Amino acid sequence: MYSFDFYNPTHISFGEGKIAELDTLVPQNAKVLVLFGGNSARSTGTLDEVKTALKQREVVEFGGIEANPTYETLMLAVEVVKQQNIDFLLAVGGGSVIDGTKFVAAAALFDGEPWDILLSWGAKVTQAMPFGTVLTLPATGSEMNSASVVTRKELQAKLSFMSNHVFPKFSVLDPSKTFTLPERQVANGVVDAFVHITEQYLTYPVNAPVQDRFAEGLLQTLVELGPKALSEPQDYDVRANLMWVATMALSGVIGKGVPHDWATHMIGHEITALYDVDHARTLAMVLPGLLDVRRQGKQQKLLQYANRVWGITQGTEDEIIDQVIDKTRQFFEQMGVQTRLSDYGLDSSSIDTIIAQLEAHGMTALGEKQDVDLAMSRQILERNL
Structure with missing residues (x-):
């Protein structure tokens, strides 16, 4: 077996009804950007459940992250973060939404052209915004790792990056949220x-x-x-x-x-x-x-x-x-x-x-x-x- 270092700081909250714990997992004074994909998060009631759990915190929504998250869409989310003075991100969805949120977390604080995050495989990332996840589609493991994959449509390029700065602070895993998939x-x-x-x-x-x-x-x-x-x-x-x-x-x-x-x-x-x-x-x-x-x-x-x-x-x-x-x-x-x-x-x-x-x-x-x-x-x- 090779020598290795192992680091994984993500807090996992697993089980039915665990979305309610967002109230203790998200900082009380946070201004939260909730990122999600299509309409399913809203139509299944998960988005409302998340907002209820966040209680009195100020919440801004950003939907439309694709099944293969695109650089173009994610950069629009970065603009929302800056314009709205967001200080915490919350991904609600599957691996694509979580991957996209990782990129937003890094890009919002990146000094330079954000595409360089992907061109350098994450080596140039020195900081990122804090974020958590509410997993609704088990597949990628993105809820407990530091990797992300993003597609840039105009270049037909799908690239990945890794950085210890983009581990989720926590991930909520409620298996009952997968029943309607x-x-x-x-x-x-x-x-x-x-x-x-x-x-x-x-x-x-x-x-x-x-x-x-x-x-x-x-x-x-x-x-x-x-x-x-x-x-x-x-x-x-x-x-x-x-x-x-x-x-x-x-x-x-x-x-x-x-x-x-x-x-x-x-x-x-x-x-x-x-x-x-x-x-x-x-x-x-x-x-x-x-x-x-x-x-x-x-x-x-x-x-x-x-x-x-x-x-x-x-x-x-x-x-x-x-x-x-x-x-x-x-x-x-x-x-x-x-x-x-x-x-x-x-x-x-x-x-x-x-x-x-x-x-x-x-x-x-x-x-x-x-x-x-x-x-x-x-x-x-x-x-x-």
């Missing part, structure tokens, strides 16, 4: 969390059994509960465990002391930026091909994954790897998430465009060993046509 969003959340785990687990062994077993347990839980979340949408325990798995998948715990991949995400980001495909669905259309193309470098972990997560032990090593890649693809499709580029209207000409974007954004050496070059990225996409 559309099936598509629930399915996307399961796939997103699944791939977050594999990006930190399906690399190569470094004698880190704690992280491995934790990752395997999370994957097994997703395999077990994912279909139930679709068939039993009002089951509180199913939704509670699903919510906590998604948070743990990217809270930093399973990724410490082990190599990371993230090539699936980097390729997927370009597909979203170009074709506006749901983030989780881009991951589903990349991961199976990536595991196939990189089976040699990932062989030991793929065999371990096959045995411990799926119980596959029969056959040659190549046959076992074939089986587990098929199992992974079948699981995504069981969740209603298609796994081929052609399922989304993309073809070989689309691959040319994606590769050009990867090159333009410097994504020419991806993966845990930085050996996924543009030619290999092309192979990965071609395997999933």
